[in-house]
Amino acid sequence: MNTWFRFLLVPTLSVPLLAAGYGYVEKPEPPPTQAEKDDGCVSVPVDPAAKPGDASVLDFEYPYYGNTPEELIPFRGVEPYYRYWTKRLPFRGPGRDYPDPPDLKSLKIGLLSPPPYGPEGARGKRSRQGVLLAVEEANAARRPGQLPFEIIEKEDSPQWGSAANIAVEFKDADVLGFLGTIDGDATHVALRVALKIETYMINASDPDPTLTETQIPWLTRVWPDDRQQCFRLALLAVKQHGCRRIAVFRESSRPGRVGVMHFNNYIRRLGYPPVAHLFFKPGDKDISAQIQAIKAAEPDAVLFYGQPEDVGRFVKMFREAGLTARFYGFDRLQEDAFRREAGEHAEGMTITYFFNPHRTDPVWLDFAARYEKRWGEKPDVYAAYGYDAARLMIEAIDHAGPNRFRIRDYLAGLEEWDGVTGHMIFDGRWDNIAPITIARFHHGEWQYDPPPAPNWRPRRTQQAQAGAARP
Template sequence: MKTILKWLMFSFLLLFPVFQLTGQEKKKNYGNTPDEIVPYKRFQKAYLNFFDTIQPFTGPGREKAPPANLSEVRIGFLGPLAGSVMVPQGKQMLNGAALAIEEANKGGGYHGIPFKLMVHNDVGLWGAAANKVVEMNDEGVWAFLGTIDGTNSHVALRMTLKLEIPMINTGDPDPTLTETRIPWLIRVISDDRQSSYALAEYIYHIKGLSRAAVVRVDNRYGRVGITEFREASLRMGHPLVLEVRYAEGDTVFTKQIQRITDASPDAIVLWGNAKEAGVLIKQIRAAGIKLPIFGSDRLMSPELLKIAGKDAEGLVTTCQYNPKLDDPKLKAFQKHYYDRFGIEPDVFAAHAYDGMNIIIAAIRKAGLNRYRIRDALTDMKTFQGYHGVTGKIIFDPSWNDIGSIWMTEVRDGKYIFFHSPLDTLVVK
């Protein structure tokens, strides 16, 4: 008996490090939220945390046989391709997706049947994205990839449950997209929650600033994107001193700059598209304001550097991948992409490439059945930790990508990438 007890004691001593290890893997806060800024944490335990568990799809359909005599395996693409300020990004996204398809077809397609991209522009009259998903359903796509604009992504997403089409989002960082609980969507790009937390940590904890003024675009990207940053600032004890908006396409920002001056901030945060932000930065500097400027992911753009020129120096932004990483997979992609399209891939191209490769792999694994493709995409095993050209993709139970987010700083007219402070706060 004593021997047994000894052995047991001994075993526990030996196992201690194992428990320690698992202890480190304690339940993470939803969305990698740093402990400090978990909502209501200081006041009240939530009655329910919705994303502690995954939402299963319990409907039928997995038993459906694949169609016979298919001449192509169709995959949908939904993105801004005409009539929007996001067209350059949309085209990059299309290129990335198309490259993945072309490579897959070189590799034999799906059992010898070529994949075909069914391309749709999401810019149109009033809720066009919904109509486009209906069109894709008519075309018989097995899954689709899209899109960038938050409104269009949401509108498209709502159709996926009704039509039962797997959707991969690779370009919309709207946090609420995956918070809808529709088990037909996965996202393979870090969201604005990650951007916001990274910026907040950097601004308040690394840089020691405390009075941030926000200037944001008056659209869904600006409104939803800033929400997490605003709340994080508040919970960190640094409520925003100003939140002021501008309209898409604005070129004169006198009023906004005046309000910045009036608010006496010690940091400026811009949340919007590169075009207006570039002009805004120029005008801020021209007004003699020398405060540090921080920005959302879309400010990491050659377009911004071109517009803002030297005034962009010191700008710090987030970015959902690091194109400078010394990763052979990434390097190969960048080379193939450049060879194929004659331009450098941007963040949308890279994520679309990863997303489309995931769709292709899911189809190859599950066969031609949307339900089983969905299962493969969402089983939290097949693609958990997927190593793409954008890095390692980690899904949380809402199928949101909570993998690393990067930060950049403009130095000598170039974006210099560095790790987000979140990387040291949370275990990946």
């Protein structure tokens, strides 16, 4: 039979048979509703005249490489075959029109915290306190008829994959979204589950640059990652301070490896690769071999990455061994453990930090006062970003209702947002790329530079000026 005739025959026969009520007849799907169109499932036919390769991928909607300066980007001067994250990946699955879950008694938000007895336990506690404060304030402000928020708390364990199991428990508890955590490995495995359970995750404290490079459109990170710190430190050391022989001394761990990874690349691209790259184990007491090796490299700068008590102890050892190089570090050295261990040798340490905690703007002061009243201590960055993450999730749920897919759309569509930590700008990977600041330990205290002005703003601002200051 002629092919065209066969294609014509079936619909020709089907229509009258269907009209006459003869059983089931294959028919086209009904026209999609607007909600279905929003799912992104719809495809527009390709232009038959087009050939693969015709389409341009250089339509940059977002700054490239976490807004890293051009001179630090790899393969600069060479146009790669393909670039990722020049625009955001859509979620094309269904779900936005699913009915609300029946018989809801609360709006559940998961909170994945690090093990309380591990190295991140204290930071996790402060982050948790920020989250709980946000939820308590939101519940206190609920109007009659509005469901309260409920935090479903789970603590990770120091075992690979534990966070994956916890994320499944969040799914079983029907959370609408979840928050966490600090450990890069735990956050990674939880994120992969987030994709499977289609539940949005806001990360408030994992600095691992590779986290958002997994291309999973179910994650926003409010915490500026180590990439932001690395390029600030690289430019500061090489361009401003004129350092040419930089040694790297970091913790032998996954956070240590991915933490300095970009710094090493950036100084190499500036023409000054690390003259030494040595490791220590957390808690090490004897680092004489590393000191000897680093001294032999004759560095004019040393970058440290590790827990503040370790780095503080090592800074003291380095200075006492006669090393006069400039010292640089990451945000954690701002914690008291660093100055306690380093003692007088803390003087001169330069670090990157997210914002000035001595800010005097009303938003910060008001938050700090509320936090101190609730918990009896001043907030740090973990508390503040935890608070912001929870506020953002609450805002999304209030805006979208108890539907995980609409919550995703709201959060994944954010371009900017104002929290107690400051103004956030989200890039094509949903990372906060707002400029961070520099702090120097001088005369026994941290002194903070004002952060540089953003050099990029979103083309379109969907939601901003959210109510972080309005509990």
